[in-house]
Amino acid sequence: MHVHMVGNGVGGSGGWLRLKGWHRALARFMVRQLGMPASALEGDLEKIYAERLLKLVRESSLDAIVLLAHERVHDTDGTPRDDLGSMFVANDVVLDLAQRHPEFLAGVSIHPARRDALDELDRCIARGAVLMKCLPNCQNIDPSDRCYVPFWKRMADARLPLLAHTGGEHTVPIVNKKFADPKLLRAPLECGVLVIAAHCGTSSGAFDRDYFDDWVAMLRAFPKLYGDVSAMVSLNRCAHLKDCRRPEIEPRILHGSDFPVPVLGHRLWLDRSIEHERFRQIQRIDNPLERDFEFKKALGFSDEVFTRAEKLLRIAR
Numbered sequence: 001m002h003v004h005m006v007g008n009g010v011g012g013s014g015g016w017l018r019l020k021g022w023h024r025a026l027a028r029f030m031v032r033q034l035g036m037p038a039s040a041l042e043g044d045l046e047k048i049y050a051e052r053l054l055k056l057v058r059e060s061s062l063d064a065i066v067l068l069a070h071e072r073v074h075d076t077d078g079t080p081r082d083d084l085g086s087m088f089v090a091n092d093v094v095l096d097l098a099q100r101h102p103e104f105l106a107g108v109s110i111h112p113a114r115r116d117a118l119d120e121l122d123r124c125i126a127r128g129a130v131l132m133k134c135l136p137n138c139q140n141i142d143p144s145d146r147c148y149v150p151f152w153k154r155m156a157d158a159r160l161p162l163l164a165h166t167g168g169e170h171t172v173p174i175v176n177k178k179f180a181d182p183k184l185l186r187a188p189l190e191c192g193v194l195v196i197a198a199h200c201g202t203s204s205g206a207f208d209r210d211y212f213d214d215w216v217a218m219l220r221a222f223p224k225l226y227g228d229v230s231a232m233v234s235l236n237r238c239a240h241l242k243d244c245r246r247p248e249i250e251p252r253i254l255h256g257s258d259f260p261v262p263v264l265g266h267r268l269w270l271d272r273s274i275e276h277e278r279f280r281q282i283q284r285i286d287n288p289l290e291r292d293f294e295f296k297k298a299l300g301f302s303d304e305v306f307t308r309a310e311k312l313l314r315i316a317r
């Protein structure tokens, strides 16, 4: 339930991708490890990427994935700040893909300060969105801002879950570091929204603050709070992956991959969570979605972690 759509707008989607400095090198690395040519970044990226992704899902153990749109940075008065972001994937891109392929479920992305935020929310719900994703620290959203209460209430009424990035971030530029704090998500929770804290508040690098314990403390107070283990089979974000199996935590965990973020299980072998032979077997799996799934299975995550999304997301049956 956490796979990123990416695109550059070459095919007319209205999206864009602007990579500066080391993000450019990172994007090239990601594209190559997906088995796509580096030239895909300049071609019709939405089409090339969606086709590749569809093939990967069909060849994996997964039935479907939540494909995420990516909202632009906005000021609190609703003014878009394209100078601050690195990409934009419009909601219709994922809504259209989800309409065409049962393997894709649409995770839309709406900045609640947008002047048309409520209209866009209604429109996306009517078109079949299964959740709303945002990155508060990268898109400049303070979830505790009282101005957003009507937006959260509308989401709660429609039973549309919020997937919010928590903890540090290295693949998208940071706009406001303090919005990485999961405690700010109390506001949507108090409005009745089911909230999934992406990465469970874990840090993304050595200099980030780790909010994992804050998130765990909130689980007791908020029964509608969950977390996802996306991007946790990695060199930088895996410190709490095993903690997520604790009996008081695992019932609140959902599987997510954070594709196209690379899946590297080396630290699971180094800290002896997985035997060397098993590590080598899994790390050799070409399909990154399957590799991530197999690492989590090898760690002992229960089947419910991989199927819980079906119960919690707004999936039409």
Ligand SMILES: [Zn+2]
Pocket: 002, 004, 198, 230, 258
């Ligand atoms: Zn992500």
